[in-house]
Amino acid sequence: MKIMIGNDHAGVEMKKLLTQQLQEWGHEVINRGTDSIDSVNYPEFGKEVANAVVKEEADLGIIICGTGIGISIAANKVKGARAAVCTNELMADLARRHNNANVLALGARIVGDELAIAITKAFVEGKFEGGRHGTRVDLIESYRC
Numbered sequence: 001m002k003i004m005i006g007n008d009h010a011g012v013e014m015k016k017l018l019t020q021q022l023q024e025w026g027h028e029v030i031n032r033g034t035d036s037i038d039s040v041n042y043p044e045f046g047k048e049v050a051n052a053v054v055k056e057e058a059d060l061g062i063i064i065c066g067t068g069i070g071i072s073i074a075a076n077k078v079k080g081a082r083a084a085v086c087t088n089e090l091m092a093d094l095a096r097r098h099n100n101a102n103v104l105a106l107g108a109r110i111v112g113d114e115l116a117i118a119i120t121k122a123f124v125e126g127k128f129e130g131g132r133h134g135t136r137v138d139l140i141e142s143y144r145c
């Protein structure tokens with residue numbers, strides 16, 4: 001799978017950790033985040049990754065800021081992006097199975113390394129179930145104007 005990662009200064013170390021792990025699992029990782037701890041504006045990275053996923057330049061996106069909140073709010077401004085902040089594996093699994101989330105948002109100051117890896121694994125391996133969940137996702141998409 002081709003996975004694009006974007007992050008602000010708070011997410012640099014987590015990005016490196018997840019990149020290594022995703023590559024070990026056989027995925028291709030595209031880095032669109034900052035590699036510096038100098039302060040940057042997280043919305044730009046959320047928007048860029050979400051845009052790329054919607055344009056199918058990547059299969060899934062992972063975005064990281066301090067909490068995962070700000071960057072996910074920015075990503076969800078992009079039509080067709082469904083970014084989900086996940087703080088445990090069940091959320092990540094259900095975000096894929098029920099919400100067809102295409103971008104995982106993580107808070108580097110919220111979740112530890114092992115949990116972040118477990119969340120990422122659940123997200124990447126999760127498969128959308130469609131059916132009634134498809135109807136609901138379609139409704140969400142129809143609310144965009």
Ligand code: RB5
Nearest residue numbers: 010065066067069070071
């Ligand atoms: C940056 O300090 C911090 O505000 C950002 O990483 C994120 O947590 C915003 O939601």
